Each structure stands twice: as structure tokens, then as C-alpha cells.
Amino acid sequence: MMRIISCRKFPATALLLVLGFLLGASLLPAATAPAPGAERRWSIGIAAGGFYPVQGAFRSIYGQPLWPLELQLGWALNDKLSLWAGARYLQASGSTILLQSVQPGETYVLRLQVLALRLGLNYWLGQGRIAPFLGAGIQHAFFREAWRDLPIEAQGQKTGFFAQAGGRWRLGRSLVALLQMEYSHLPGGKGSGAEETVDLGGLGLTLGIRAGLL
């Protein structure tokens, strides 16, 4: 559900949710610590990279690529499967586009913020130092788009999915580098007319690093 608001609550609610989630998740490993000598089951990571919106109007308004930042907490279920949870934050500045232009040059500055809480499952296709993987998951995003210096703002939250493919390069017992490509679909609801319905998803190429915890 999307609603237009005039206050500036976002992303306080979403940030609280993320912090709570990460705090809870960080306490969980203590209860499920692996046996001595086993591969570390818990990991924490960070990833960043380029994001290419799938919708033309999105690209026209905010340009491309955009640069989201992602925090992840991983849990290896076994040698083949790992579950992870994360939060991805995207902020972009752009300017309005004219739908029916009679006076070129009229533009307004915009700011978009998207915070997506993500839950994914990776399937590892190998066990070596370098191993490819396939992954998929769901995401619930909080987003806000505001016109600078004007009381015009849209805010909402929506759920979508993503699919990933990539590989890891084990740098040490506790450190792994990840390179992944991703397609995400994140319906944003009714659009402004630039697009009938908004899709905040797109293609991403990210590089990350993950450190084992326990």
C-alpha cells in the first residue's frame, strides 16, 4: 500500500526494524555454535555495487547506475545451502521529467530512498576455494520519494523478490569475497504517469565481503 504523506517519519521505522533484526540475529549464533574445527556457520558481510533500474522512467529520473549498499548476516545450513538476511539501502537524487512538454526547463529536484529487508537462500555449486552459487529470495522495501523544498512526498512499502547468480572466492578461513549478479522485482504501486505502475527493481552487479563469526 502506498500513501502520500507530508511528515518525515521515514526511514526511522524501517531503521528500527533493521537494527532489531540485526541485533536479534547477532545473538542467535551463540546458541547454535558449531563444533570445534567445523566451518564457521555464521558470517556477516557487506556488499556494494551498481544497480540498473529496469524501468525507463526510473532511469530517466534518477540516472544509472545507482549505488546501493547492503549488509548481510549469513547462516550456513550445510555444505550446499546457506540462508542469509540483510538490509539494502539505496539513496538517489534526480530531477522530474516532463510528460507533456510545452515549456522545457521546468524541473524539480527529487530524492529517493529505498530500504529493503531481504531474506535469501544460496545454493553452492562447489566446495572449493572458488565456488559458484545460485540464489533467490524475497524482500520487503520501505521507500520514500520527496520533492526538494516542496511538501510533495510519496511513501510506501512493498514486497518483491530477487534472483542471484555469482561466486565466492575464499580469502581465508574466515573471509570470503563474493561477486554476484542480481535481478530484482519490487513493485512500487501506482505510478505518476511516467509509468503506470512503478517497479523499483532492476539488475545489479555487486562485490561483497563476508567474515565468519563462529
Place this chain on the structure above:
Amino acid sequence: MPVPKKVKICFLAVFILNVMMVAPAAPAQRPLLLTVAGTAPEARQAVAAAGGVVVQELRTCLLVTAPPAALSRLRSTGVRPEVIAAPAAGESFFLLHTELSSPLPVPQAGIRCRQLEEGLWLLQTTDVAFRSRLTQPYRLKALQLGETFPGPLDPAASPPTASGETAIAGTRPVEAIPELVAQVSAEQLRADILALQDFKTRFASTPQCEAAGEFILERFRQLGLDALAEPFTFEARYQSRNILAVIPGSVAPERMVLACAHYDSTSNNRLVSAPGADDNASGTAAVLELARILAGERFDFSIGLLCVSAEEWGLYGSAYYARRARQQGAGIVAVINLDMVGYPGDKQRVLDVIGDRQSEWLADRFIAVAQPFIGLSLFKVINPSLTWSDHSSFWDQNYAALCGIEDSDNPYYHQTSDTLETLDMEFAVEAVKASLAVIADLAQPLSTPAAPTGLRARSQVSAALFTSRKSVYLEWDAGRAALAGYQVYRAVRSHGPYQRLTTQASALTSFIDLLLLPDQAYYYVVSAVDEQGRESNFSAEVRDDENN
């Protein structure tokens, strides 16, 4: 020698192919006539998206022509189409209004009637002489199934209530109107009704009807008006004429306020005797009286005085005029159709003011402007199903139009006894006064300073991903007189109420209205203010995207 199986199969395949090639092609599927429940803009959009055409908006449904394939598309969008006919060549369709339980005394071959709403029927016929088989009284509107109508505008929203803006009513006091209203003459009305009645019958297609048209044309010309007769053909074999006179506007002559009445008549013995004093010599005489009083006056906008024919056959004259006006882009601001304004009956003296959704502003304006000048009660009726008179032809072409009609059941309606003696001339005078006041108000007697001219509006939409805003760029021509500046007004409904946007008169001849709602239509006027602080009439109104 036995024929091999493969050869048999080949022969069979070639035979089947030949049969398929020589078989006649399937006939093209004829469009269907449907009703679609509801009249919301979404229903219209669904009809258009499915390839259908709305031929008539009614109170409860849309009447639509569409190819058979559109049915499933319509159903998939959630609207409820119902097939009511498959029009064939040679078939005619009419909307028929009657108070009776059925338009036909007994079932008749070649005529099919289907009730659409209470008192409203769809009549489908191949019989060119079907009228003589219907039970009187009835009122007809011929449906033009092959046409694409522009359809109504979007419904107007409530005006925004922004602080700091001054709400201005759509009407402004015009000093000249009381003097004009005082000139309405009962004697002149009576004389004109009698003259029209004396043609014995004015049933369209008869020579007497044409003579009545000539009489009206001559009357207009005697008043010094630029008048003409526009011939038209109806039902493929009859001819008649619309009579039009124009009082040209001084500021924006391309904008016209139209007074309209049908001069043809009918009765239960229509080829011999159809005096039609109330229906509609009264309305025609009203238009002639408007012409007499307004002919020497000067207004910002033009005033058209239109007497149409073949209304009783199915609104053919007005349909012809309105269709051509739309094709030519005529700037008709409003149409006041007067049809039966002489028989108040036993009820309190009430004049009904009938409009459709897009004409509601006009009905409101009519009541607001006319009420102070008359001793009648005015009763607003907004109902698109009331299609039985010439205002409906203008509704079809997206013009604001209303019908002024007595709120009574005239027992002499469509009878040979509909004569002058049955009329109440005081009531007719009041109806003419009301119409005169509104027409003069809409056409605007010249003001000092003169109203600005050449107002143009263009709009554009700035879009983010989720939100957008409209900007409107206004420009107008600089006035010749020494002016202090201009005031700019905006409305969210055509013809107001307007809100002033400028805090004080500005000397600029342009204005930008920013950050408006993108889906709302906005209407603008400007006025000029002279150095003595006098404010002019409003300019001609423009819609925000009128000059895009």
C-alpha cells in the same frame, strides 16, 4: 492396380485444401448494440479500450456499439455488457420516451421495443412509417449508430480551498440585464405564437413547415440580423432547414451563447393540423423575442439564435447543427434550449432546467442569474436520460446545454388542440425573461475597460516516479486602453466559481500557475483593471491544456 495409401492421403489433403480455398470467407461480424451498466469514467475507458463506441449516456447505463470480440474484453475489465441488438442494414434505432406502459398498442411486425429505463425505450425498426403505429404521445431521438461522439468531460471535482485566495462566484452583476429583461413583451410573444400556429401544421417535410422557416428567417432579417437557412436531409428522403441568426460578439466573436428552439410541430393529425402552440411555437417565439431585444445590443461574445426543424422526427435538425458545429470547432459556450414554455398547468409555476452532468454548471448559473428577475420557481434536473429534445444533440457533441421546459403535463401535447388559447402568456413571459437574463449574462454586455482577449493556456506535467504536478502557462493579448494591470482567476469547473490567483493587478500579460494536481482540469479567465480601479468582464474561459 490398388492405389497406394500414401497417394490416397495426398488426394484427400489436396481435396480438403481446395474446399477450404473455394469456400466463401466468413462474413464480417456486425457490431452489436450493448448496454453497459454504470456511467463512471472507468466504464467509458473500458468501452474505448475494448474497441466500443458510446453512442448515448443514460442515467443508469451507457448505450454502446462494439464488435462481438469486444464482449469478452469488456467482461474481463469488470464491466457488465448486455447485448440488446445486432443492428442490420436498413434498421433504424430510436430512443423513445413515453409515460405509457408500452409504446405499441399491440406487438407490431417490423418494430421491436425494449425498455431501458423507466419511461425510456429502445425502438428498433425497419419500417419507415413506424410512427403511425406508435401510441401517442411519445418523444423520439434518432440514434446515429455509426458516429463517434466525443462523450462527456470528466466530472468536475470540488474546488480547492487554498487560503489567501478569494472565492468569486461564477456570475458577476451586470447592470444592463434588468433593462433588457424589462423589454420582454407578452403581446409580441402572443403575436409570434399565433403567427406560427396559423401555418396549420409545421410538421417537418410539409410545405407549411418550410413556410414557417421562411417566416422566422424573414423576422431575423427584419431585425437587421445576419441570418441564414441551413438545409439538411433526414431519413434519407426528407429535407428541412435550420434557421440561424447571429449577433456577433465584440471581444471574442468566436465564442457563442446559443438560444435554441424547434419550430416544427406534430399532432395526431400532423399532415393537416398541428398548431403546436406550446410545442413549440412558445419556444420559437421566445427565441424571436430574444432576437428582438438583443439585436441592437453589444456583447463580448456572440449570441446565436437557432430555430431547428425535424425535432419531432427524432432531433434531426439539432443533431445536424451540433455535429457540424463540433466538426468546425465552433466555440459554443452554452446552449439554452426552450421547448414548451407556455403551459404551467395546475401546479405551482415551475420551469424545469434540465441538464446533464457536464452542463450542471450551466443549470446552476441559469438559476442563480435568472431567479432574481422572475416570478417562477426554477427546478434543476440533472439526468442524461432526458434526451427527448434538442439539448441532447448538443450533449452528444460535448457542449454544455440545458432545456427550459414547463413542469407540467400538457393535456393538449401533440394534439390538434395545442393552441394559443390554452397557454398562459404570463408564464411564457417569465420563461423568456429567465432565458434572456442568462444569455445576456453569459454573453457579457460590454464592459469598461474591455475584457482581455486572446487568452491562451498550455500545460505540462512534471513527473517523479510516484507523484506529478501540472504547471499551466497563460498568456493573453495586451489591452489597448491604459490599464493598471490584469487579474487572473482559476476554477476547477468550467465557468466557475473562480478563485482569484493574483493578489493585485499585474501589468504582465502572462502568468504561470505551478504545482497543480495532474488529473484535475483547470479553467482560467483574466480581467483587466484600469487606472480608476474598474475591473472588466472576464475574458473568454480557457481550459488548462486548450492550446497544447
